[in-house]
Amino acid sequence: MVSNSRPTREDYYRALSDNLPEETLVVTSLGNASYLWATVRDAPENFYLEDAMGLALPLALGLAVAQPNREVVVVEGDGGLLMHMGGLVTVGAVAPNNLTILLIQNGVHAASGGQALTNAELDIADIARAMGLKHAENITSVKEFQSGLVPALKGDGPTLLALATEPDLDAVIPPAMLDPVVTKRRFMEAVGAPRYVSIFFGGGMLSE
């Protein structure tokens, strides 16, 4: 077994970008998951969740339910999954067919210096199937990733692809500050989310 045989996060991201329909909504978790995606393919349809480790799945679930006619891709790490494994159970129970989970399985807490995970050897596809995901696959090459991704984006999910990945311990410098409020507003404009505006009549007094 060759130790560096796994693709890098960037290898997967380039393939993702090449195969991603423009209107796809993408949620990325903290650290390089977001920094690198913003570098490879910044777009209004991206939401960079730069903290709250482990909560990218619940956030993407809420989004997938609210936007049933658009594909939602969420990139989470194996450390984040372990932190809130229950989030995957909820995804399996709600089972939105427009949600694809890309699980970067690098076996370490990359964003904090590469410390080993509690368990780096889990069969995540097996776990995902047991939790009710319709499709789940362990991926070890970019070619396998492309083969798994294309059908995943056709509304027959939820799908989880566990991507065996070389750890990337150096922080990628994103092209711009990923301001949380700006990111949110830009995203909501891109999906055409309604705005709720308070309108005051009568000198600004509320009637009730």
Place this chain on the structure above:
Amino acid sequence: MADPWTVEAHRLFKKHGIKTVGYVPDAGLTDLINACDADNDIKAVVMTTEEEGIGLSSGAWLGGEKAAILMQSSGVGNTVNAIASIVSSCQFPLFMIVTMRGQYGESNPWQIPMGQATAPVLRSVGVRVYEVDTEEDAVGAIENGLKMAFVSNAAVAVLIGQKLIGAKSFIADVAEEVTHV
């Protein structure tokens, strides 16, 4: 006689366009959860833990929909970083209904510390807290909380007090009944 707050809460969810309701069950929430579960226009999601609700609600809003989150006061402790991190950083709206434990007539000592901490903990991460002890106040706080959350991008929690929902009796209220446990 007016409807119970749980009936009014469901009615207000409909009026204000709540489409997703995430919850971790609590006895005091049963009627409201059942009403949401039975409503085809509301996606009721039972979560494994309360912090999922903060992600769920924020994701729904990103997608253009309103969500409400229901939990017991002990679950508020699980939501702290999620609220501070996601809701405060991004200025997401948040609307929570929290049924209280450990507050008034509590008979489970394990519930008391978190019950006492619920309101100050929520306030410390920027949530506007309405503590209510009557049907009328509960309905008013839910209506106005929904307005504030989704028009002003505010984080709002309505805490339903044990004076209203009652104190759950795990062990007997009087010593003689302990033998039944």
